[in-house]
Amino acid sequence: MVRCEDVDRLMTPFVDGEIADADRAAVEAHLERCTPCRMRSTMEAAARQVLRSGAASLREAATVQAPLDLKARCAAAARTGSREAARSGIRQRRGMMSWRLAAAAAVVLAVGGVVGLVLSRTSTTVMAAQLTVDHLKCSKLFPPNSPSDDVRVVEQRVGEQCGWPVRVAGSHPAIGLKLLGARRCLFGDGHVAHVMYLQGNEPVSLFVIPGRQSDPRALSVFGHRARVWSRDGRTYVLVGRQDEARLGQVAQYAQSMTH
Amino acid sequence: MQPQGRGPSGGVLARQAFEEEALALLDRLYGTALRLAGNRADAEDLVQDTYLKAFRFAERFEPGTNLKAWLFTILHNTHLNARRQVRRNPIEVDSAAVEQSAAAAPGRDDPEALVMRDVLDVDLKAALDALPEAFREAVWLRDVEEFSYAEIASMLEVPIGTVMSRISRGRRLLHDGLVERRAAGRTVNL
Ligand SMILES: [Zn+2]
Ligand SMILES: [Zn+2]
Numbered sequence: 001m002v003r004c005e006d007v008d009r010l011m012t013p014f015v016d017g018e019i020a021d022a023d024r025a026a027v028e029a030h031l032e033r034c035t036p037c038r039m040r041s042t043m044e045a046a047a048r049q050v051l052r053s054g055a056a057s058l059r060e061a062a063t064v065q066a067p068l069d070l071k072a073r074c075a076a077a078a079r080t081g082s083r084e085a086a087r088s089g090i091r092q093r094r095g096m097m098s099w100r101l102a103a104a105a106a107v108v109l110a111v112g113g114v115v116g117l118v119l120s121r122t123s124t125t126v127m128a129a130q131l132t133v134d135h136l137k138c139s140k141l142f143p144p145n146s147p148s149d150d151v152r153v154v155e156q157r158v159g160e161q162c163g164w165p166v167r168v169a170g171s172h173p174a175i176g177l178k179l180l181g182a183r184r185c186l187f188g189d190g191h192v193a194h195v196m197y198l199q200g201n202e203p204v205s206l207f208v209i210p211g212r213q214s215d216p217r218a219l220s221v222f223g224h225r226a227r228v229w230s231r232d233g234r235t236y237v238l239v240g241r242q243d244e245a246r247l248g249q250v251a252q253y254a255q256s257m258t259h
Numbered sequence: 260m261q262p263q264g265r266g267p268s269g270g271v272l273a274r275q276a277f278e279e280e281a282l283a284l285l286d287r288l289y290g291t292a293l294r295l296a297g298n299r300a301d302a303e304d305l306v307q308d309t310y311l312k313a314f315r316f317a318e319r320f321e322p323g324t325n326l327k328a329w330l331f332t333i334l335h336n337t338h339l340n341a342r343r344q345v346r347r348n349p350i351e352v353d354s355a356a357v358e359q360s361a362a363a364a365p366g367r368d369d370p371e372a373l374v375m376r377d378v379l380d381v382d383l384k385a386a387l388d389a390l391p392e393a394f395r396e397a398v399w400l401r402d403v404e405e406f407s408y409a410e411i412a413s414m415l416e417v418p419i420g421t422v423m424s425r426i427s428r429g430r431r432l433l434h435d436g437l438v439e440r441r442a443a444g445r446t447v448n449l
């Protein structure tokens with residue numbers, strides 16, 4: 001004979017349908033006879049039902065866009081391999097603050113005078129994550145109202161800023177691509193050329209990074225897609241929110257133009 | 260961080276897939292961190308700590324298991340540890356008291372209480388928010404995030420039996436809250 005206390009223990013797995021067959025039979029037999037336990041199981045099942053049918057919208061409401069600099073810091077956490085970070089950052093808040101500032105500075109701010117990249121320890125994903133943050137930041141800083149169709153001028157200016165030659169692919173109406181301009185952005189321990197486009201209304205960035213090799217990859221991070229490839233001692237990272245096919249068009253075009 | 264595994268072995272690509280998948284969950288973790296920490300600054304610290312630990316201990320993650328559960332576990336454990344440093348074991352004290360009061364609460368036998376269709380999302384969210392934290396978290400992890408009892412036990416650092424009883428009482432408290440909300444709404448409408 002199963003007692004109420006025994007049912008108590010089995011109630012949640014019973015309601016969830018995750019109970020052993022033998023136990024289920026015993027609980028069902030008890031519920032036949034015991035009104036309070038039956039009432040309780042009905043309440044619990046009803047609440048479960050409501051929760052499960054509302055789960056998608058509850059999850060959506062609870063998903064908050066994390067701040068960009070937090071995303072950049074988390075991506076940087078992977079990059080540093082966390083050794084120094086863990087030591088100096090995790091325990092005390094002071095340490096955390098300086099680590100956060102350092103990471104933010106390394107990722108976002110222009111320090112100036114830093115030449116040459118040490119990127120071998122940076123994984124492709126982390127690189128794409130950090131560049132996606134830069135893409136979001138720069139698309140806000142540079143409103144798409146002044147397209148530049150003079151590729152030579154853009155190449156010359158960004159080449160001077162970076163200190164190494166940068167090949168820039170110009171506008172390409174057939175795929176709805178408009179060149180906006182280029183600037184030097186900070187990445188890792190050095191800087192990269194950041195070439196900005198619009199495809200339709202959607203901002204697209206092509207980053208040109210010297211001195212790194214990466215196998216061709218398509219990946220997604222922070223709701224964006226990225227295409228990565230290397231050629232002639234440069235690595236290219238294309239970032240945008242387009243679907244795979246549209247971004248693929250840009251990738252194909254950029255590959256044909258920059259090599 | 261109980262899981263013991265081979266980690267994202269298999270080289271660079273596996274590591275990258277791991278990082279990619281982990282970073283893709285950042286908004287979800289941040290939402291949860293906001294709920295747990297209650298303010299943005301602490302939520303950001305919590306998320307950053309979580310990723311530092313996740314990447315640092317990546318080799319302990321068992322490939323093929325639930326990465327979301329693993330990250331949520333780190334997040335919750337980090338939150339619990341931070342709170343323990345502020346006050347000694349506040350969670351256990353709080354929830355023990357609450358569980359007693361819940362057990363003492365009289366059962367409801369209003370037949371109308373059992374009609375739970377047409378619950379509005381806003382009502383559901385408000386009723387959930389009104390639950391004591393220990394129950395809200397257990398119910399949320401089970402019915403909204405759909406984690407297993409064992410996963411929730413390691414997140415909240417309590418035995419599986421406690422997880423089940425918190426889910427059970429949390430659901431019934433939620434049920435009562437929804438019924439009261441509906442009754443209140445009806446009074447206003449009349
Ligand atoms: Zn009974
Ligand atoms: Zn930029």
